[in-house]
Each structure stands twice: as C-alpha cells, then as structure tokens.
Amino acid sequence: MRRTTPLISVIAAALLLTACGSERAGTHDGRVGASGSAPGTALSGPAVDGVRITSVTIPTASPSASPGAADGVVGAESLTVGGAAGSGVSADYEVTNSGAEELTYTVLFDFTTNGGGAVTNQKVTVGPVGPGRTTGGTVRMAALPPGAPSVTGVKVAQVTKVPAAEAPAASGVCPPSGIRVTADDGDAAMGLRVVGLVLENCGERDYTVTGYPQVTLLDEDRQPVDGVRVLRGSGGIATVTGFDDPPRTVTLEPGERASAGLMWRNTTGFGTAVDVPYVRVRATPRAAPVTITPHLDLGTTGRLGVSAWHRPAQQQGAPGAVSP
Known part of the structure; x- marks a missing residue:
C-alpha cells in the first residue's frame, strides 16, 4: 500500500x-x-x-x-x-x-x-x-x-x-449443505425493483428443487416484518418475462444453477413506508436458511412477488430468465 x-x-x-x-x-x-x-x-x-x-x-x-x-x-x-x-x-x-x-x-x-x-x-x-x-x-x-x-x-x-451461520457463502466456498444461495445487486426501472436469487449446486451430488423459495422478511433487528404479503408470482405488481411461469422440478447437477426473483414497487402513498433490510431465504422448506441483505424499499405497497425456481436461459438453451 x-x-x-x-x-x-x-x-x-x-x-x-x-x-x-x-x-x-x-x-x-x-x-x-x-x-x-x-x-x-x-x-x-x-x-x-x-x-x-x-x-x-x-x-x-x-x-x-x-x-x-x-x-x-x-x-x-x-x-x-x-x-x-x-x-x-x-x-x-x-x-x-x-x-x-x-x-x-x-x-x-x-x-x-x-x-x-x-x-x-x-x-x-x-x-x-x-x-x-x-x-x-x-x-x-x-x-x-x-x-x-x-x-x-x-x-x-x-x-x-x-x-x-446464515451468511451467504463466499465465492469459492461451498457450505456443508452443498448448495450456495446468493442474491445479485438487483435492477430498477420506473419504480419497479427486481432482485435475482441464485441457487448453485456446489456439492458432489445432484440437488432437486421444486416450487418457490421460502422467503421471510426481517426488520433491522432481524425480526419478522408484519403487514407485507409475500406473493407467489408477480401478483399483478408488473408483467416481467418468465416471472409467472409455473413451478417445475429442477434437478441440478454439481456446478449447475437455478434462479428465482423478488419483485416489488417502491410506490409511497398513504401510510408508513416499509423498508426491509434483511430477507431470510430457504431454497426448500427443509433447507438451511440464508439471510441476504437486499434492502427492499417496499414503500406503502405491502406486496412482494416471488418467482419459482427455474433454470437460467444459458443452461436450458431457451429464453426464460428473470428480467425487468
């Protein structure tokens, strides 16, 4: 230095x-x-x-x-x-x-x-x-x-x-579970927010997921947030390519990844705006929790959409990745 x-x-x-x-x-x-x-x-x-x-x-x-x-x-x-x-x-x-x-x-x-x-x-x-x-x-x-x-x-x-124990694993580090859950930096356009979740099989065996990530919203003290509905799919928040695709069984071989997304608007109207610094994510209901820090500025909308796990386009050879 x-x-x-x-x-x-x-x-x-x-x-x-x-x-x-x-x-x-x-x-x-x-x-x-x-x-x-x-x-x-x-x-x-x-x-x-x-x-x-x-x-x-x-x-x-x-x-x-x-x-x-x-x-x-x-x-x-x-x-x-x-x-x-x-x-x-x-x-x-x-x-x-x-x-x-x-x-x-x-x-x-x-x-x-x-x-x-x-x-x-x-x-x-x-x-x-x-x-x-x-x-x-x-x-x-x-x-x-x-x-x-x-x-x-x-x-x-x-x-x-x-x-x-709930921190996302660092790049190159594989947790004992054999799966790594991380979040990207998100995308924003005209008040619409989308954060991508990535599930990577970093273990030595196939890993299968079906349906939606299990999501719990947490406040600054990492306590559950009341008054926000977590929706399967977009719930009418916006039309985003692939976000409302039905859930499918996805089997990941070692080194493969699955994606999901969180979507919301930061509109502020009557009432108190809600900011959510922490989101606890379970890849499946029985998976170990991982707490990410996307800082969701939910405004007064009271809604968060969650997409199902799917294969990214580069792995399945067809469109379907989450995009704003």
Whole structure:
C-alpha cells in the first residue's frame, strides 16, 4: 500500500477543514479524511453500528507548497487530492461485535468529496466476527473515470450484519449443505425493483428443487416484518418475462444453477413506508436458511412477488430468465 508522508497528510487535513469548517474526522456524518496524521495512526470518531474508520490514505497529485508558511500548512488552493484515477485512496477500518452471537458484516463505504457527496463506493464483507471480538481490514477505492471529482474522505454509509451461520457463502466456498444461495445487486426501472436469487449446486451430488423459495422478511433487528404479503408470482405488481411461469422440478447437477426473483414497487402513498433490510431465504422448506441483505424499499405497497425456481436461459438453451 502506498504510504502518505506526514506532510501530505497535513495538507489533506487542511483541505478537509477548509471545506467543512471546524468539523474533524469522525464527526456526526461519519466521514473521515486524512486528518493530519500519517496512515496507521488512530483517528478519533464514533463507530457506525460497530464499524469505525481508523485511518485514511489520500495521495496528492501535485502539491505546490510554500515551505515558508508560518504554520507549515499548505493552502487548499494549491493542492490536488485524489486525482481522477483514484489510485492509492484507501481506508483502514475496525469492526467490533458487541453482540452475543457470531456475526458476518456487510459494510458499504462511500468515498466522498469535500461536500460529503459520494463519488463512488465499495462493499466489503467482514467475518465471521465472534462476540466481543474486533477485527480490521483495508478498503481501497477502485479507479475512477477521467473528470471524476476529487475524493477527500471516506464514510461508513451502511452496515448490515447477519448470524454467521446464515451468511451467504463466499465465492469459492461451498457450505456443508452443498448448495450456495446468493442474491445479485438487483435492477430498477420506473419504480419497479427486481432482485435475482441464485441457487448453485456446489456439492458432489445432484440437488432437486421444486416450487418457490421460502422467503421471510426481517426488520433491522432481524425480526419478522408484519403487514407485507409475500406473493407467489408477480401478483399483478408488473408483467416481467418468465416471472409467472409455473413451478417445475429442477434437478441440478454439481456446478449447475437455478434462479428465482423478488419483485416489488417502491410506490409511497398513504401510510408508513416499509423498508426491509434483511430477507431470510430457504431454497426448500427443509433447507438451511440464508439471510441476504437486499434492502427492499417496499414503500406503502405491502406486496412482494416471488418467482419459482427455474433454470437460467444459458443452461436450458431457451429464453426464460428473470428480467425487468
């Protein structure tokens, strides 16, 4: 990892303070900049749901400092921070589990401008983390396209955590059950939302599913959500190719996959809007549960459509994959 010299860190601190007044790293918005200390030194600031940024590295492209400045700090107008390529921008973080069970965390980090707006973000999975334990890591910003705004800080934007036994298996890791259940990043168009579920047979024997995934909606405390109907098929939410196809028996050989989908609208009318951060999925009624974190913004619609398991088009040689 490219290390930033103490001088550059002080320069980055000057830029952050010029933009944000007297706000310092780790203040109420959770955004942290290179606050006058070299990377690796502790930064003060509260944790966001157990996640705390401990240091930030933001390299400079072309500091044109005048070393004769009385306080040794270069003015922000002479500094270019976090150039368009974004190379070398990173943050060290700590995750502390203050609960009573082993958890796996999914953390979304925003890389921000002077004003706090997100230029890009990076999602990191951390865990399992045992009760009372702390673990750490480093998140690095990917390259940005030419002309993108300069990045001057990093923020913990979102934290979700699930029991480690229910966390989706990492890529390349096969659970004892021999099946891996994951969710994609979803698709959105005109208020319609579709998230795809993927069931992969990563074991050594054939695996058969029939019908629909078993879905339970959970709130921030991972307790069941009331007042939302889980529908088999679209339930009139929208017409989506293949979503209302009848269930069939699907037998997966090792290495094969099946797909299903979740569909909803985020319309908000009268009443209280419902947001569902967690969804517990069972591939079959007797399968081990897997908790995914799609963050369903259901609005006030009170409906979620679920499609039946089917073979993706590339495996069956015919159309039928879920699409918005």
